[in-house]
Amino acid sequence: xxxxxxxxxxxxxxxxxxxxxxxxxxxxxxxxxxxxxxxxxxxxxxxxxxxxxxxxxxxxxxxxxxxxxxxxxxxxxxxxxxxxxxxxxxxxxxxxxxxxxxxxxxxxxxxxxxxxxxxxxxxxxxxxxxxxxxxxxxxxxxxxxxxxxxxxxxxxxxxxxxxxxxxxxxxxxxxxxxxxxxxxxxxxxxxxxxxxxxxxxxxxxxxxxxxxxxxxxxxxxxxxxxxxxxxxxxxxxxxxxxxxxxxxxxxxxxxxxxxxxxxxxxxxxxxxxxxxxxxxxxxxxxxxxxxxxxxxxxxxxxxxxxxxxxxxxxxxxxxxxxxxxxxxxxxxxxxxxxxxxxxxxxxxxxxxxxxxxxxxxxxxxxxxxxxxxxxxxxxxxxxxxxxxxxxxxxxxxxxxxxxxxxxxxxxxxxxxxxxxxxxxxxxxxxxxxxxxxxxxxxxxxxxxxxxxxxxxxxxxxxxxxxxxxxxxxxxxxxxxxxxxxxxxxxxxxxxx
Numbered sequence: 001x002x003x004x005x006x007x008x009x010x011x012x013x014x015x016x017x018x019x020x021x022x023x024x025x026x027x028x029x030x031x032x033x034x035x036x037x038x039x040x041x042x043x044x045x046x047x048x049x050x051x052x053x054x055x056x057x058x059x060x061x062x063x064x065x066x067x068x069x070x071x072x073x074x075x076x077x078x079x080x081x082x083x084x085x086x087x088x089x090x091x092x093x094x095x096x097x098x099x100x101x102x103x104x105x106x107x108x109x110x111x112x113x114x115x116x117x118x119x120x121x122x123x124x125x126x127x128x129x130x131x132x133x134x135x136x137x138x139x140x141x142x143x144x145x146x147x148x149x150x151x152x153x154x155x156x157x158x159x160x161x162x163x164x165x166x167x168x169x170x171x172x173x174x175x176x177x178x179x180x181x182x183x184x185x186x187x188x189x190x191x192x193x194x195x196x197x198x199x200x201x202x203x204x205x206x207x208x209x210x211x212x213x214x215x216x217x218x219x220x221x222x223x224x225x226x227x228x229x230x231x232x233x234x235x236x237x238x239x240x241x242x243x244x245x246x247x248x249x250x251x252x253x254x255x256x257x258x259x260x261x262x263x264x265x266x267x268x269x270x271x272x273x274x275x276x277x278x279x280x281x282x283x284x285x286x287x288x289x290x291x292x293x294x295x296x297x298x299x300x301x302x303x304x305x306x307x308x309x310x311x312x313x314x315x316x317x318x319x320x321x322x323x324x325x326x327x328x329x330x331x332x333x334x335x336x337x338x339x340x341x342x343x344x345x346x347x348x349x350x351x352x353x354x355x356x357x358x359x360x361x362x363x364x365x366x367x368x369x370x371x372x373x374x375x376x377x378x379x380x381x382x383x384x385x386x387x388x389x390x391x392x393x394x395x396x397x398x399x400x401x402x403x404x405x406x407x408x409x410x411x412x413x414x415x416x417x418x419x420x421x422x423x424x425x426x427x428x429x430x431x432x433x434x435x436x437x438x439x440x441x442x443x444x445x446x447x448x449x450x451x452x453x454x455x456x457x458x459x460x461x462x463x464x465x466x467x468x469x470x471x472x473x474x475x476x477x478x479x480x481x482x483x484x485x486x487x488x489x490x491x492x493x494x495x496x
Contacts, residue, residue: 012081039280064345076411079381080333084405086382090450091406091443095120110479112388114400117463126456132395134229134373135296135326142228142296144194146384148451149175150444151335151398152233152300154197156181156246156267157415162407162424165437167191169444178398179231181244182271189226191441196229197221198300199289201243202269205257211274211286215292222293229296230289231329234272234282234341237378238336240302240349241344242270247341250417252427279312283323290326298327298373302335303347303355306362313366321371329398330359330376352378352389368392381405383454391470392454405448407440 036049044052107255131145168191170177181200208214248265256263290297316324332352363369381402407424420426423435459467463476
């Protein structure tokens with residue numbers, strides 16, 4: 001064939017393909033038109049065939065465009081870009097300095113400012129925390145010099161490589177890892193880190209056929225040297241008043257085996273422990289777990305109405321200080337990573353800024369502050385937020401989402417759908433391939449080390465020798481009138 005014939009043949013082929021593509025496009029549009037007009041579930045699609053589909057497309061893409069193009073550094077929720085950026089840089093151990101001034105509105109109502117001292121300690125740039133003991137009266141008390149730890153996230157809510165990376169990262173950083181209510185998996189143990197075993201309302205991993213505590217299983221867990229403490233969860237930040245929710249799409253055979261539930265069915269925990277009818281029942285279970293395990297035992301809750309807590313402390317004083325929980329984990333209503341009903345996540349429970357000072361004040365009033373250690377949880381992912389919690393009386397903080405960001409979480413808000421694009425909260429093997437536990441464990445360790453370092457830097461700037469020495473006198477809070485007010489004045493009424 002001549003060049004001219006080749007050209008004509010190619011032109012005819014191109015024309016034929018073009019006509020086929022156009023024809024297919026016309027047929028597709030015709031199909032979409034008929035499908036839209038004949039369906040009645042979506043009024044927009046029925047009334048505006050084809051064009052109406054763009055409404056649903058843009059709605060799904062809205063989160064993406066807001067996150068990357070339209071929202072300012074301090075506008076996004078639940079965590080803004082400035083907060084996430086600090087965590088990402090800390091996890092990668094790269095430069096964390098910024099230039100040209102803060103983008104944080106320092107005069108906004110509720111803004112917290114730390115008071116630097118006129119005569120700081122010139123040695124070094126960060127102060128370290130001293131070791132502290134939890135459960136001094138236990139057979140096996142737990143001693144740690146770490147303030148920041150990894151909060152409860154179950155295997156099931158998180159993927160296998162994510163839990164593996166957290167375990168190794170916690171071991172490298174010297175902090176503990178909370179199992180969450182889904183039970184103990186082999187991946188929690190892989191890094192040989194310190195572990196807090198959480199006993200949820202469904203008691204996964206330690207339940208008998210009737211849903212009560214199985215003493216034998218509890219004793220077997222306590223024999224594992226990695227498990228340092230036991231936490232009895234009464235409620236959690238994402239869904240106070242309701243038990244854990246793991247959608248059936250995420251209940252794999254392995255997860256079902258660990259939890260003792262059917263494969264592929266929603267894992268819905270009860271909204272409370274069947275043993276709890278009075279505050280005395282709470283103390284009875286704490287005593288039982290502590291007696292069987294010999295290890296520190298505490299409770300976790302989101303504070304709502306406060307009468308039960310005052311009654312609990314009164315019951316402790318009647319029985320004696322030894323009956324008290326070794327620690328209390330206070331989860332703010334702003335906490336939560338997994339699936340939860342929106343009405344509960346949006347409107348139920350007190351945020352940490354309200355609940356933490358209330359609990360600390362009640363402990364002080366009842367002479368229990370030195371007996372019961374306080375762990376604060378709820379959006380405490382940056383050094384300033386941790387320092388704020390310490391100033392209000394917390395002894396430790398536990399962060400879930402901060403460590404998820406360290407793993408590479410991009411806040412895609414798909415934790416409940418098994419479609420997490422970073423492989424952290426999905427059991428889709430293909431999506432998990434991008435999450436290398438060897439790399440991510442180093443990032444988790446970096447984040448926790450730098451979180452402690454920068455927390456110590458804040459304490460050093462305030463002129464104290466240990467971050468736990470932070471108190472309300474080191475902070476001022478901006479009020480509605482625009483004037484800064486000493487934080488200890490704001491919360492003084494809680495200590496009366």
